Amino acid sequence: MKKIGCLNSELSYVLAKLGHFDTLTIGDCGLPVPKGVQRIDLAVTYGVPSFDDVFSVVDKEAKFQKATIAVEAKTQNPEFYAKIHSWAKANHIEIAEVPHDELKAQSAKSVAVVRTGECHPYCNVILESNVSF
Template identity: 45%
Template sequence: MKKHGILNSHISKVLADLGHTDYIVIGDIGLPVPEGVAKIDLALTYGVPSFEQVVEAIAADMEVEKVVIAAEMVEHNPEAFQYMSSRFAEAEQQRCTHEQFKQLTGGAKVVIRTGEAKPYANCILQAGVYFGE
C-alpha cells in the first residue's frame, strides 16, 4: 500500500502517465466534460472535496509548469484566484475566457470533478519535467 501522495488509483495512474506539456483539468461540479475525455468524479456532496483540497493534493504529486484559469475567476471567485496565484507563483499563469477554457478541456488527459460549488473553480494544470532536486 502507498504511504503518501495520491491514493486514488485512477488519479495516480494519470499523473504517472503524463508527459511534458500534457495537461489535466480540475473542475467544479458544473464544468462540462467533453465527450471522449476521461472523467474522475470525486464529488461527494456540495463543497466536498473542495477545489483547493484537490488542487493541493495533485500539485504535491505533479510537476506543474503552466496553469490556465478562466479570467472570470478573478471577479466571481476571488478566493480561488488568490489561492491559485500564490500556490503557482513559480509557474507560468494564463487566463482565458470561460468559453475558451471549456474548449481547452477537450485536449485534457482527464477532467477531475470536485465537489466545489463556487463559480469558476476550475483550472488546467500542464505538466512540466521534473529533474530532481
C-alpha cells in the same frame, strides 16, 4: 496498499502517466467534461472534496509549468483567483487567463478532467505538466 499521496487509483494512474506538456483539468462540480476525455469523478456532495483538497494532492504528486484559469474568476471568485496566482508565483508557474468558454474548449485536450465537489463559481484550472529535472 499505498500509504501516502494520492489514494484514488484512477487519479494516481493519470498523474503517473503525465508527460511534458500534457494537461490535466481540475474542476468544480459544474464543469462539463468533454466527450472523449477521461472523467475522474471525485464529487461526493456539494463541497466534498473541495477544489483545494484535490489541488493540494495533485500539486504534491506532479510538476507543472503552466496554469490556465477563467478570466471571470477575478471578479466572480477572487479568493480562488488570488490562491492560484499566489501558488503560481511561489512555484514559478506561468498563468494564462482565458474566457470561461475558452477554458472549457481547452479542457477537451486534457488527458483527464477531475471533478471535485467544489460549488464556488469558476473554480477550474488546466494544469500543464513540466519535467521534474
